[in-house]
Amino acid sequence: MSGNTATRQSPGGAADFVKRLFVKLGILPFLLVIAVIVFTLMSDNFLTPRNLMNVLRQSVYLMIVSLGQMMALLTGGFDLSVGTILALSSVVGAMAMAAFYAAFPDMAGLAIALGCLAGVAAGVSIGVVNGIGVAFFNVSPFMMTLGMASVGFGIALFLTGGVPVYGMPVAFGDTFGFGMLFGIPAPIYVAAILVLALYAFLYWTPQGRYFYAVGGNLKAASLSGINTTGTLFYTYVLCALFAAIAGMLLTARLDTGEANIGASMPLESIAACVIAGVSLRGGVGRLENVVLGALFIGLVQNGMNLARIESYLQTVVLGALLILAVIADQIRLRYVASLKD
Amino acid sequence: MSNEPASTQEGMQPPAASPLLQTKAVTKEYPGVRALDAVDFDLRPGEVHVLFGENGAGKSTLISILAGANQPSAGQLFFRGEPIALQSVHDARAYGISAVFQEFSLIPQMTVEENLFLGAEHTRGGFVDRSRIRREALEILGELGFALRPEQRVDRLTRAEQQMVEIAKAFRSDLSVLILDEPTASLTNHETDHLFDLIAQLTKRGVGIVYITHRMAEIRRIGDRITVLRDGRYIDTVDAATTSEDDLVRLMTGRVVGGIFPALDLAEPGASVLEVRNLTTPDETVVDASVNVRAGEIVGMAGLVGSGKSELMQACFGAGPVASGTVMLKGRDVTGNNPRRNIRAGFLYLPADRRNEGLMMMRSVRENVALASLDIAPFSNGIVMDRAGERQMVAALAGRLNLSPPRIERAVDHFSGGNQQKAMLARSLTRHYDLIVFDEPTVGVDVGTRASIYEFIVGLARAGTAIVLISSDLPEILHLTTRAYVFYRGRVQAELQAGDLTEENVLAHFFEREAA
Numbered sequence: 001m002s003g004n005t006a007t008r009q010s011p012g013g014a015a016d017f018v019k020r021l022f023v024k025l026g027i028l029p030f031l032l033v034i035a036v037i038v039f040t041l042m043s044d045n046f047l048t049p050r051n052l053m054n055v056l057r058q059s060v061y062l063m064i065v066s067l068g069q070m071m072a073l074l075t076g077g078f079d080l081s082v083g084t085i086l087a088l089s090s091v092v093g094a095m096a097m098a099a100f101y102a103a104f105p106d107m108a109g110l111a112i113a114l115g116c117l118a119g120v121a122a123g124v125s126i127g128v129v130n131g132i133g134v135a136f137f138n139v140s141p142f143m144m145t146l147g148m149a150s151v152g153f154g155i156a157l158f159l160t161g162g163v164p165v166y167g168m169p170v171a172f173g174d175t176f177g178f179g180m181l182f183g184i185p186a187p188i189y190v191a192a193i194l195v196l197a198l199y200a201f202l203y204w205t206p207q208g209r210y211f212y213a214v215g216g217n218l219k220a221a222s223l224s225g226i227n228t229t230g231t232l233f234y235t236y237v238l239c240a241l242f243a244a245i246a247g248m249l250l251t252a253r254l255d256t257g258e259a260n261i262g263a264s265m266p267l268e269s270i271a272a273c274v275i276a277g278v279s280l281r282g283g284v285g286r287l288e289n290v291v292l293g294a295l296f297i298g299l300v301q302n303g304m305n306l307a308r309i310e311s312y313l314q315t316v317v318l319g320a321l322l323i324l325a326v327i328a329d330q331i332r333l334r335y336v337a338s339l340k341d
Numbered sequence: 342m343s344n345e346p347a348s349t350q351e352g353m354q355p356p357a358a359s360p361l362l363q364t365k366a367v368t369k370e371y372p373g374v375r376a377l378d379a380v381d382f383d384l385r386p387g388e389v390h391v392l393f394g395e396n397g398a399g400k401s402t403l404i405s406i407l408a409g410a411n412q413p414s415a416g417q418l419f420f421r422g423e424p425i426a427l428q429s430v431h432d433a434r435a436y437g438i439s440a441v442f443q444e445f446s447l448i449p450q451m452t453v454e455e456n457l458f459l460g461a462e463h464t465r466g467g468f469v470d471r472s473r474i475r476r477e478a479l480e481i482l483g484e485l486g487f488a489l490r491p492e493q494r495v496d497r498l499t500r501a502e503q504q505m506v507e508i509a510k511a512f513r514s515d516l517s518v519l520i521l522d523e524p525t526a527s528l529t530n531h532e533t534d535h536l537f538d539l540i541a542q543l544t545k546r547g548v549g550i551v552y553i554t555h556r557m558a559e560i561r562r563i564g565d566r567i568t569v570l571r572d573g574r575y576i577d578t579v580d581a582a583t584t585s586e587d588d589l590v591r592l593m594t595g596r597v598v599g600g601i602f603p604a605l606d607l608a609e610p611g612a613s614v615l616e617v618r619n620l621t622t623p624d625e626t627v628v629d630a631s632v633n634v635r636a637g638e639i640v641g642m643a644g645l646v647g648s649g650k651s652e653l654m655q656a657c658f659g660a661g662p663v664a665s666g667t668v669m670l671k672g673r674d675v676t677g678n679n680p681r682r683n684i685r686a687g688f689l690y691l692p693a694d695r696r697n698e699g700l701m702m703m704r705s706v707r708e709n710v711a712l713a714s715l716d717i718a719p720f721s722n723g724i725v726m727d728r729a730g731e732r733q734m735v736a737a738l739a740g741r742l743n744l745s746p747p748r749i750e751r752a753v754d755h756f757s758g759g760n761q762q763k764a765m766l767a768r769s770l771t772r773h774y775d776l777i778v779f780d781e782p783t784v785g786v787d788v789g790t791r792a793s794i795y796e797f798i799v800g801l802a803r804a805g806t807a808i809v810l811i812s813s814d815l816p817e818i819l820h821l822t823t824r825a826y827v828f829y830r831g832r833v834q835a836e837l838q839a840g841d842l843t844e845e846n847v848l849a850h851f852f853e854r855e856a857a
Binding site for chain 2: 203204205206208209210212213216217219220221222223224225226227279281283284
């Protein structure tokens with residue numbers, strides 16, 4: 001339907017087609033195409049199956065964090081404490097695992113399970129506090145998560161004294177960090193399971209719809225009998241859960257518990273979501289796009305590495321991309337108004 | 342400037358002389374709504390020209406265009422006979438046109454004097470000249486006789502005092518036209534007297550006043566001419582001295598109502614569904630209100646905005662707090678229950694402000710319609726959504742309500758006001774309700790859609806649903822309800838049975854009459 005109106009309306013067809021595509025899909029497909037072309041030209045090693053698998057594996061951590069960040073953005077907030085949650089779960093998880101393993105060296109499996117549980121619990125507890133503040137006391141998500149970012153980071157540093165935590169069972173890193181199954185790295189399986197689970201939750205259950213409703217119009221949701229307080233609370237708990245799982249996966253990869261990982265996560269996860277078309281005003285955004293958004297950022301980082309762009313400059317590019325995405329979103333809104341049939 | 346007393350009877354202004362401010366065929370369109378339709382209006386120097394009409398008649402739109410806050414879609418403005426274009430409030434100020442809107446344009450965290458001179462601060466050598474601002478602020482406040490201290494923070498003032506600051510702000514510059522939108526709504530009698538003295542002084546200096554009010558007493562007291570608007574159209578301009586109150590009400594409400602309202606062929610009302618006893622809210626917007634609603638009847642709640650009619654039903658629904666009193670739904674005490682429990686018990690409230698309280702504007706019609714019923718069939722089995730069932734149900738409802746265009750996946754934002762309203766009303770058909778409260782269901786809705794909304798409401802009542810219709814639109818109360826409560830300042834002022842539901846009877850409790 002929109003196709004034939006496009007051909008009818010426009011003598012200058014191609015530009016109009018691109019405009020419509022932009023309105024429908026957002027900025028991400030364009031950025032992806034540009035990135036692939038640019039990096040392929042800059043480096044021969046970029047467009048190889050081996051490197052692309054590499055990109056996928058490297059993007060997994062950001063992708064999982066972005067899933068949680070998307071939940072926060074959907075309800076009209078955001079979570080600046082995801083980096084801290086990553087760090088805290090890494091430190092607590094590694095310490096618990098190392099301590100148990102030292103006491104019972106022949107029970108590596110149990111040590112891994114308990115350590116992961118402890119790490120995730122530590123991360124989720126930050127989310128619980130965030131959720132209580134935002135949902136029950138109406139603290140703005142900005143203040144709440146910024147404050148908790150400082151609290152969590154402080155605790156992580158205090159627990160470790162700033163020194164990496166060693167002594168985890170080798171099997172942990174071998175399985176969850178470097179393990180492969182059918183030629184595919186283990187963390188990718190974890191991410192795939194999480195993506196599918198969240199997809200089912202968001203799009204197949206009423207509660208999933210309520211996250212969109214709360215961000216779409218809090219008052220309308222409340223007048224429609226939706227438990228808005230509870231929904232906001234779950235949002236931050238879920239967001240923390242995802243960040244904590246990413247933290248444990250990263251710990252397995254690094255083989256140490258570190259208080260300094262995840263510092264770039266708040267920015268990168270918000271960027272992945274925004275580039276994927278998640279609205280900062282809440283209520284709009286699709287999970288599958290966020291997965292692509294995280295992959296895109298991984299792709300750009302990988303491409304810049306291959307093109308030997310200095311890491312300091314990479315930060316500049318990332319920030320610029322984030323702002324570009326927000327500007328593109330604004331332009332898109334203007335086009336939506338002008339193109340509505 | 343001339344200083345002869347300005348009054349139309351004495352004919353000091355020759356009729357042919359160019360008016361101070363004039364509009365010719367001014368039209369303002371919003372997506373889906375024509376707020377103003379080719380309105381001609383003229384303001385003579387030294388007169389108080391009252392704008393009169395119902396809520397939504399276009400008064401506010403017209404003054405916002407006169408004040409430069411809004412630009413007309415078509416038509417032309419003239420100032421002293423010269424065509425002008427006002428792109429902003431700032432432009433209007435340059436012509437000496439100042440407006441005092443109901444919504445304050447004050448910055449709460451700033452002081453009185455900072456607000457008075459906001460955007461026009463006196464400076465000396467690039468720095469704010471505080472002593473001059475203080476001096477002039479004191480001058481203005483003194484001239485107006487307002488007991489305010491310039492260094493007070495605005496958010497520490499009462500609403501009446503804030504209103505005074507807002508008025509004082511208009512006096513900052515040389516005035517030629519002053520626009521006042523219900524300025525006395527929150528003033529005491531004494532303050533009102535003072536304001537009217539001021540208006541008299543201004544008109545003597547040749548300033549033209551555009552004045553919006555619902556209060557007959559004020560029209561009598563200060564009005565020279567009255568222009569009546571209805572549904573965005575110019576109806577008539579009459580002389581205040583020679584026009585009776587009843588004439589005015591007729592001009593204001595006298596649309597051809599026959600075609601819009603369906604026949605009220607309802608059966609005898611059934612059992613009592615809602616029983617409210619002595620309900621008072623903590624902020625006393627509702628005081629000691631008792632109402633009851635029975636199955637299959639449409640009960641009206643009339644009164645001005647802020648009279649407590651909406652607040653009462655919101656408190657019953659659990660969307661607002663209750664201080665004392667009881668709410669019984671089908672014989673069970675539901676006082677203080679939240680909206681979730683009330684909806685599940687068969688009680689729905691559809692808010693007046695669909696944009697801010699009713700709809701998720703960026704989401705699809707499908708999601709908006711289904712919102713309150715995702716926990717039941719055909720939308721879900723309680724745990725997992727039934728997407729196909731949802732789509733079929735919403736598509737059927739869209740067909741039944743004549744949603745246009747019938748595209749349920751389109752964002753609500755992209756529909757006209759009337760169709761947005763339909764999307765919200767469709768919610769009432771997504772599960773079984775015994776009681777549905779419609780709060781201003783036709784605000785910003787065009788006449789054609791209005792008729793179908795009325796038919797929809799009557800249809801629900803025919804099927805035995807108890808309906809509460811909250812409306813500031815008098816014809817709706819008169820033609821669509823079988824019984825009505827009239828609210829005034831938070832109290833139930835009167836209960837009118839079908840036979841007594843006349844314009845005069847409702848208005849007797851609706852407006853503050855001269856006797857009051």
